[in-house]
Amino acid sequence: MTLVEVLVAIVVLVVGIFGTISMIDSANTTTAKTKAREGSTNVGRGILEVARSVSYRNLASDTVVGAASSRPAFADAGGGSGYAVKSRNQLYNVDIGVCAVDDPKDGLGSHADVDVDFCVDSGGSSSGTDRNPDDYRRVAISLTWAVGKNTAKSKQTTIVTNPVGGFGPSVVSLTPTNFTSPITSSAFSTAKLAAMTSAPAAEVNWSINGDVQGKASGSGTSWNFDWRLDKTKPDGTSVFPDCTYLVSAQAFDNKGRAGAPKAITVSVNRFAPLAPRQFEGGRNLNSSRVDLQWLPNDECDIQGYRVYRGTSPSAVDTLVCPSTGTTPIKKTECLDETAPAPSAGVTLYYKVVGVDKDPAGGLREGTATALQIVESDSPPTSPSNLVACAGGAPGCNDLNADPVPDGSVAITWDPSTDADANDGIYFYRIYRDGSTYADRYDVFYPVSGKPLTWVDADASGGPHDYRISAVDLRFGESALSAAVNK
DSSP states (O other): OHHHHHHHHHHHHHHHHHHHHHHHHHHHHHHHHHHHHHHHHHHHHHHHHHHHHSOGGGOSHHHHHHHHHTSGGGOOOSTTSSOEEEETTEEEEEEEEEEEEOOGGGOOOOOTTOOSOBOTTOOOOTTOOOSOOOOEEEEEEEEEEEETTEEEEEEEEEEEEOSSOSOSOOEEEEEESSOOSSBOOTTOOEEEEEEEESSOOSEEEEEETTEEEEEOEEETTEEEEEEETTOBOTTSOBSSOSEEEEEEEEEEOTTSOBOOOEEEEEEEOOSOOOOOEEEEEEEOSSSSOEEEEEEOOSOTTOOEEEEEEESSTTOOOEEESSSSSOOOBSSSEEEETTOOOOOTTOOOEEEEEEEEEOTTSOEEEOOOEEEEOOOOSSOOOOOEEEEEEETTSTTOBOTTSOBOOTTOEEEEEEOOOOOOTTOOEEEEEEEESOSSGGGEEEEEOOOTTSOOEEEESOOTTOOOEEEEEEEETTOOBOOOOOOEEO
């Protein structure tokens, strides 16, 4: 009996041990499978990221393999039997597929004359309504690996959008040939540039700040064009005043398909600022102050403006706005609060100059525009019958009878009159939330045949108080109207 009991115990123990060993083996197998699948996911994701780094024009199966295998993490471990990657001691056979997709939303194009492999599920059109059918490319990474006597598989895909939108040649370089930026010589008139394309082009357009200026001359992959900086408008002003410009070129093939453009930044600083235009002003009449205004200069390198005052045309040298310091003002208006009070036989003279930076970086003044102040005899009458309405309300319209949008306020009033024989109402000043000069908010120039209706396009933070004054042709300003609140 003792021997039988021992034999039974041994059998039970062996059964239990075999079960445990089987369970451990199964767990190890499952862990190995999980790690292998995690490894395949990581390898697939990594190769997809490598594919995104390949230029769209060169995006194909072999270029992705070449780019990926050049990285240590994805070095080719296939030994000549196809591309394979070893990760976590697991060998993965990698198959990379790249095909183009023609998105039907922008029209299907003809695939017959396009040297691109389209996906089998990407439709085409015999009419060729879309000149650039290669809208995006689908990259698929398929991995297989051995799991015992079986084979496991995984697949990951991504979409790479065509950044250019066409098959045409790209401009790979755009180079100045007779200048360097910035251009500072006043004698310089023509900037010459050369463009190289990635493939022979049928034509190359060149642009300044996005506006096409013309076609470059040349052929094949070599093109050039001249940018005439001395070009003028019909009124004699410069088409290209001192500024910073974006010069670009774009190539097209014989089917009108474009590739990637190329752009460079060119700074032009050849001259001191031009004379400011439409310099005007006059005595305010509510005090000794003088209101002045002018149009902004065309040059975009203007640092600001300086305004000077004098009592004779030959001695206009007192700096105003501000009255102390020489820092140019940014605004195109000036309120001379230090002007002498009106007196018999005294005429005020003003001049305004633009200020920019010379090639050495110092401030320089340009040509001045002069103004002689002619005193207004009497101010206009104050605007009356102000009515305000909130945007979005029925019947709240602007001067063109269009509905005023929500968040805005429209103000309507009766016209003012001016008693001076040689004057008339020039414009109206809008004051918001106050009656001081600091509360001037906007100006409104009346339009013949249309109502006096001004719209505050940003009335947030309201309600606001609005007051209006009338200004005559000599800048005499009326008393403020009564306030209207909305």
